[in-house]
Amino acid sequence: MTIDSYRFLDFASRQVIKAWVSREAENTRPIPWAPMPRPLAECTIALVSTAGVARRDDTPFDEEGERRNPWWGDPTFRTIPLGSTESDVDLHHLHIERKYGRADLDVVLPMRRLGELAGEGVIGRPAETHYSIMGYQLRPVVLETETAPAIAQHMKLQGVDAAALVPA
Amino acid sequence: MGLVQRVLEAAGIPTVSLSMIPAFTRAAGVPRLAGISYPLSRPMGQPGDADGQRNVLRALLGVLASAAAPDTYVELPFQWPESPAQARKGEEIHPPIAQLLARKPWLLPRIYTGEIPDER
Numbered sequence: 001m002t003i004d005s006y007r008f009l010d011f012a013s014r015q016v017i018k019a020w021v022s023r024e025a026e027n028t029r030p031i032p033w034a035p036m037p038r039p040l041a042e043c044t045i046a047l048v049s050t051a052g053v054a055r056r057d058d059t060p061f062d063e064e065g066e067r068r069n070p071w072w073g074d075p076t077f078r079t080i081p082l083g084s085t086e087s088d089v090d091l092h093h094l095h096i097e098r099k100y101g102r103a104d105l106d107v108v109l110p111m112r113r114l115g116e117l118a119g120e121g122v123i124g125r126p127a128e129t130h131y132s133i134m135g136y137q138l139r140p141v142v143l144e145t146e147t148a149p150a151i152a153q154h155m156k157l158q159g160v161d162a163a164a165l166v167p168a
Numbered sequence: 169m170g171l172v173q174r175v176l177e178a179a180g181i182p183t184v185s186l187s188m189i190p191a192f193t194r195a196a197g198v199p200r201l202a203g204i205s206y207p208l209s210r211p212m213g214q215p216g217d218a219d220g221q222r223n224v225l226r227a228l229l230g231v232l233a234s235a236a237a238p239d240t241y242v243e244l245p246f247q248w249p250e251s252p253a254q255a256r257k258g259e260e261i262h263p264p265i266a267q268l269l270a271r272k273p274w275l276l277p278r279i280y281t282g283e284i285p286d287e288r
């Protein structure tokens with residue numbers, strides 16, 4: 001690995017992430033694998049953003065809950081219909097600089113870019129629905145046992161062939 | 169994010185993650201990973217830089233198509249044009265946990281050890 005994972009982190013975040021990496025390094029769980037069902041150029045692709053993106057006409061991620069208990073982060077997910085733009089959504093992640101994604105949603109959830117790549121023939125088509133979670137999860141039990149399985153089920157019902165996850 | 173990726177993959181949906189902290193994401197045990205040396209909050213690139221964002225997304229999806237086995241890790245070749253200090257300049261990020269730990273620094277070890285209170 002030649003990329004310095006800590007280059008852009010401030011000192012405190014660097015220390016915390018290093019501690020988490022050394023804890024995670026002890027896990028020996030097998031890594032799951034699902035083969036691509038068809039060539040990428042024929043696939044329906046969905047995006048998942050961890051930026052806490054929610055449509056303005058949907059329930060926002062619970063920022064107040066996190067302010068009340070800073071150890072907690074909203075573990076639910078939101079669906080984002082293809083074609084939603086900056087004016088249709090807001091970002092609810094208190095650990096990132098939100099001005100970038102608010103100015104240009106494709107910085108965190110590149111639905112327009114995905115459509116352009118479909119036009120180029122790189123993928124088959126963008127899914128009709130994309131997804132967001134809020135990435136601050138110190139104790140990700142609900143995320144792993146409820147939220148992620150629900151996203152998987154939703155993707156299958158929507159005919160998604162493969163997914164790209166974009167952190168924030 | 170690595171956790172979500174694992175669950176989706178185990179459910180039969182092939183996945184790839186982008187990561188600005190690839191050491192962390194990889195440690196979670198993910199099937200396909202693309203590392204990128206970009207600052208947090210701007211995973212796809214600068215606002216308004218459609219060409220740059222499209223290049224990152226094309227490379228990310230390329231990993232979906234090319235990976236042959238679990239724990240595939242590819243480093244994307246894109247360089248951020250600013251230093252870390254320049255990239256952070258003017259950012260306003262005030263997570264509640266940082267404010268809590270500034271008031272109660274004796275709680276800090278919990279972040280490291282993962283002893284996280286589970287009540288709302």
